[in-house]
Amino acid sequence: MSDPRTIDLLLWNSFMGKAYSVSDCFKENGIGILARVCKDAGFTVVIEDPARIDFYTAFTRNYLMPKLSELSERVFTFKNRGDMISLRKEWNLLQDELTRIIREKMEKYIDELARKTLENRVKVLGIKTWLGDRFAYSERLAQRVRELSPNTLVIAGGPQVNQFKAHALERSPFDFCIDVEGEVTLIQIMNTVKEVYSRGGTKSDALKKITDLAQAGKIFNILYRDDNGEVKETAIKRLSLNSKPFPLYEKEDGKVNIAVINESSGCYYGKCNFCTHPNITGKYQTRDIGITIKEIRETVTEMGTGLFRFAGSTTPVSLSNRIADALLTEGIHIEYSMFVRAETNAKKRMPELIGAYERIIRSGLKAVFLGAETANNDVLSEIMGKGNSAEDIYFTVAALKQASYNQKKHLDVGLSFIYPCPLPSGSAITHEQILEENLHLLQELKDEGYKPDSVLVTPAAPLPGTAWQMEPGRFGFELPEDYFQTVLRYEYELTKDPSTWPELNVSLHGIKFVDILKMSGLMEKKVRDMDYTVNVSDEHCLAARSAGFPGQKGLEEFKMKTDRSLLTTDYSFLADVYRKINTHSRQLAEKNFPSSHRTLFGGEKVS
Numbered sequence: 088m089s090d091p092r093t094i095d096l097l098l099w100n101s102f103m104g105k106a107y108s109v110s111d112c113f114k115e116n117g118i119g120i121l122a123r124v125c126k127d128a129g130f131t132v133v134i135e136d137p138a139r140i141d142f143y144t145a146f147t148r149n150y151l152m153p154k155l156s157e158l159s160e161r162v163f164t165f166k167n168r169g170d171m172i173s174l175r176k177e178w179n180l181l182q183d184e185l186t187r188i189i190r191e192k193m194e195k196y197i198d199e200l201a202r203k204t205l206e207n208r209v210k211v212l213g214i215k216t217w218l219g220d221r222f223a224y225s226e227r228l229a230q231r232v233r234e235l236s237p238n239t240l241v242i243a244g245g246p247q248v249n250q251f252k253a254h255a256l257e258r259s260p261f262d263f264c265i266d267v268e269g270e271v272t273l274i275q276i277m278n279t280v281k282e283v284y285s286r287g288g289t290k291s292d293a294l295k296k297i298t299d300l301a302q303a304g305k306i307f308n309i310l311y312r313d314d315n316g317e318v319k320e321t322a323i324k325r326l327s328l329n330s331k332p333f334p335l336y337e338k339e340d341g342k343v344n345i346a347v348i349n350e351s352s353g354c355y356y357g358k359c360n361f362c363t364h365p366n367i368t369g370k371y372q373t374r375d376i377g378i379t380i381k382e383i384r385e386t387v388t389e390m391g392t393g394l395f396r397f398a399g400s401t402t403p404v405s406l407s408n409r410i411a412d413a414l415l416t417e418g419i420h421i422e423y424s425m426f427v428r429a430e431t432n433a434k435k436r437m438p439e440l441i442g443a444y445e446r447i448i449r450s451g452l453k454a455v456f457l458g459a460e461t462a463n464n465d466v467l468s469e470i471m472g473k474g475n476s477a478e479d480i481y482f483t484v485a486a487l488k489q490a491s492y493n494q495k496k497h498l499d500v501g502l503s504f505i506y507p508c509p510l511p512s513g514s515a516i517t518h519e520q521i522l523e524e525n526l527h528l529l530q531e532l533k534d535e536g537y538k539p540d541s542v543l544v545t546p547a548a549p550l551p552g553t554a555w556q557m558e559p560g561r562f563g564f565e566l567p568e569d570y571f572q573t574v575l576r577y578e579y580e581l582t583k584d585p586s587t588w589p590e591l592n593v594s595l596h597g598i599k600f601v602d603i604l605k606m607s608g609l610m611e612k613k614v615r616d617m618d619y620t621v622n623v624s625d626e627h628c629l630a631a632r633s634a635g636f637p638g639q640k641g642l643e644e645f646k647m648k649t650d651r652s653l654l655t656t657d658y659s660f661l662a663d664v665y666r667k668i669n670t671h672s673r674q675l676a677e678k679n680f681p682s683s684h685r686t687l688f689g690g691e692k693v694s
C-alpha cells in the first residue's frame with residue numbers, strides 16, 4: 088500500500104527569532120541546490136526559509152522596539168562616561184527582556200512548524216543548521232517534531248554540522264546528520280524512506296535500513312548512531328564541483344538579490360592552523376570557468392540578479408583572473424565580492440598582481456576580504472601557519488588598492504586580524520608587541536595611500552578540527568572537557584557588552600575568556616582611533632555600496648544604521664536597504680540585455 092504522506096521534504100533554514108546580520112537574507116545557494124536535486128528526483132519539496140525581511144519584520148515585532156530605538160540613539164552617540172554606565176545597564180535589561188520575548192515567539196513558531204509537519208505528513212524534515220542559537224532552535228524543532236510528528240525523519244546538515252561533525256549528533260535529537268554536502272546522501276535517504284514507506288514500513292524501519300546501509304559503507308557523508316548509540320561517520324565523498332547542480336531559486340522569494348556562486352570550494356592553501364574552512368568544505372576544488380559563467384549568465388537572465396558573492400574560501404588570483412577574462416570577453420555586466428589571500432612574494436610580483444587585479448576590477452569586482460591575522464612574521468609562521476609574511480600582506484593590499492586607483496573604480500578592501508593570538512612558546516614576543524606591530528602595519532598602509540576600507544578584529548578561538556583545537560597545549564589554550572558541546576550552542580551576544588556574555592571556560596596563555604574579549608576590544612578601539620572603519624565584511628561592503636552609501640562616511644553610516652536596526656529589531660532601515668540593493672541588482676542584470684528586451688522582472692516594460 089502506498090503511503091499517503093503529502094510532502095516528501097520540508098527544508099528549514101534554521102533561524103533564531105530575529106535578524107543576525109545584513110547577509111542573512113541573501114539568496115540561499117545551499118538550500119537552492121538541495122531543492123534542485125530533490126525536485127529533479129521527483130520529490131515534493133517545501134522550503135521554509137524565514138530569512139526574509141518581510142517575515143523578520145512581522146515575526147520579531149515587539150513592544151520594546153520604540154524604547155530600544157530611543158535608547159540606542161543615546162547609546163550610539165553617548166557623550167559622557169558616567170551616563171554610559173547607566174545607559175548600558177538599562178540597555179542590557181531591555182535586551183534580557185527582548186530575549187525572553189523572542190524565546191516565547193520561537194516556542195510558538197516551532198510548535199506551529201512541528202504541527203505543520205504533522206498535518207502535511209512530512210516524510211523528511213531537513214534542517215540547515217547554523218551556529219549558536221540557531222543550532223539550539225534546530226534541536227528544539229527536532230525534539231518537537233519527534234513528539235508531534237513521530238513518523239517524520241529529521242536530518243540536519245549545513246555549516247554547523249560541517250564544522251562540528253559527530254559532536255553535532257552526539258547529544259542532539261536529530262535522526263541523522265549529513266556532513267559537508269547533502270545532494271547525493273539526502274536523495275539516497277529520501278529514496279530509502281520512500282521505498283520503506285511504500286512497503287508499509289514505519290519510521291523505525293527506515294531508521295534501521297539507513298543505519299544498516301551506513302554500517303555497510305553504502306551511504307557516504309552520513310553521521311549515524313550504531314547499535315550501541317555511538318555516533319559514527321561514513322567516508323566523505325564529494326561531487327566534483329563541475330557536476331554540482333545550480334541552485335533552484337524561487338522567483339519573488341523575498342530574499343536579497345545577491346547570489347552565491349560556487350566558482351571554487353574551500354581553500355587552495357588550506358594549511359592555516361586556526362582555520363576551519365578546509366574542515367567544512369573537504370578537498371579544495373575549482374570549477375570549470377565555462378560552468379561558472381553559465382551559472383552567472385543564467386542567474387542574471389532568469390532571476391534578474393546582477394550582484395554576486397563567490398563561495399570559495401580564497402579565490403586565487405589566477406582563477407579570478409580567468410573568470411574576469413571570460414566575463415569581459417562575453418560582455419557580462421555584474422558586480423561581485425570574494426575572499427582573497429595575501430599573495431606570496433607580493434612585493435616582487437607587484438606589476439603582475441596590479442595587472443591581474445585591474446582586469447578583475449574591470450570585470451565587476453567591488454569588494455575583497457583577506458585575513459592578515461597578524462603583522463608579526465614569527466607568529467604568522469609558527470602560530471598561524473599562514474604561509475605568507477607581513478610584507479606579503481602589505482604588498483597584496485597595496486596591489487589591490489593601486490589597481491583600483493589605476494582603474495578609477497573603488498574597491499573595498501577588508502583586512503582581518505586575530506588578536507589576542509597564541510604566542511610562540513619560549514619566545515620573548517608579547518601581546519603588547521603584537522598589538523603595536525599590527526597597528527604599525529595599518530599606519531604604514533594608511534600613510535602610503537593604501538588604507539584598507541575596513542578592519543576586523545577577532546579574538547583567537549580554537550575551532551573544531553583545527554590544529555589550535557587538536558593541540559591546544561602547543562598553542563597555549565586551555566579548553567574545558569565539554570568544549571565542543573558548549574561552543575556548539577554558544578551565542579555571541581552581539582547586542583550586549585562582552586563583559587556580560589556567558590562565561591566560556593577557555594583561556595589563552597592563562598588569560599581568561601572575558602579578558603581575551605577585552606584585549607580584542609582594545610585593539611578595535613585603537614584601530615577606530617586611527618580613523619579606520621571596523622567590522623564591515625566584503626559582502627556588507629557590497630551591500631552598502633549597492634544601497635547607495637559611498638565613501639568611508641557612507642560605510643560608517645551603513646554600519647551604524649544596520650547595527651542599530653539589528654539591535655533594536657526595528658527593521659525599517661534594513662528593508663529600505665534591501666529594496667535598494669534589489670533595484671541595483673536588477674538594473675545591473677538589465678544591462679546585459681538589449682534595450683528592446685529590458686523588462687522589470689516583475690514583468691513591467693522598462694523601455
Ligand code: B12
Pocket residue numbers: 107108109110111112113114115116117118120121138212213214215216217218242243244245246247248249250265267268269270273347349353363364367368396397398399400626
Ligand atoms: C558564501 C558564504 C556566505 C554567503 C552565503 C551563505 C549561504 N547562502 O550559504 C553569505 C555572504 C551570505 C554568508 C553569510 C553568513 N555566513 Co557564511 N559562508 C560562506 C562560505 C564562504 C561558503 C558557503 C557556501 O556557499 N558553500 C557552498 C554551499 C553550496 O554550501 P552550503 O550552503 O553549506 O550547503 C551545502 C551543505 O552544507 C549541505 N547542506 C546545507 N544545508 C543542508 C540541510 C540539510 C538537511 C542537509 C542534509 C544538507 C545541507 O548541502 C549543501 C549543498 O551542497 C562559508 C565558508 C566555506 N568556505 O564554506 C561561510 C560560512 C558558511 N558562513 C558562516 C557564517 C558564520 C555566516 C554568517 C552567520 C556571518 C555573519 N555574521 O553574518 C552569515 C549567515 C547567513 C545566513 N544565511 O544566515 C560560517 C558558518 C559557521 C557556522 N558554523 O554556522 C562559515 C562556515 C564561515 C566561517 N566563519 O567559518 N556566508
Ligand code: SF4
Pocket residue numbers: 353354355356357358359362363364365400401428458473
Ligand atoms: S585562513 Fe584563509 S588562507 Fe588560511 S586556510 Fe583558511 S581560507 Fe585558506
